[in-house]
Amino acid sequence: MDMNRVKQIVSSPADIPVYYNGVSVWIDGYDEENQMATVHLRDGRLNERRDVPVAELEEKGEAAH
Template identity: 60%
Template sequence: MDVKRVKQILSSSAEIDVEYNGVSVWIDSLNEEDQTAMVHLQGPLEEKSTVEITELKEV
């Protein structure tokens, strides 16, 4: 995924399915300088992680 698409997803009111390593995640924020995003797993634990945006995949 690229910065432009991550920004579109963050500003969208629609629910857009995104995966990281085959697991559904929500994108919380974007760090353009580092090309990373803060994401959390969908589900009860909501574990947060910082990941490379190139590792994110729109489903």
């Protein structure tokens, strides 16, 4: 995924499936300068936020890189 798509997803009212290492996540925010996104698991564990490289995020149905 690229940073422009991350920004679109964060600002979208739609529920857009995003995955990190095959696990469904929510994008909480992003750091454009470092090309990182802050995510947490969709199962509700907000305390397990982590910063991950934007390039490693995938949308459902998106071809793997």
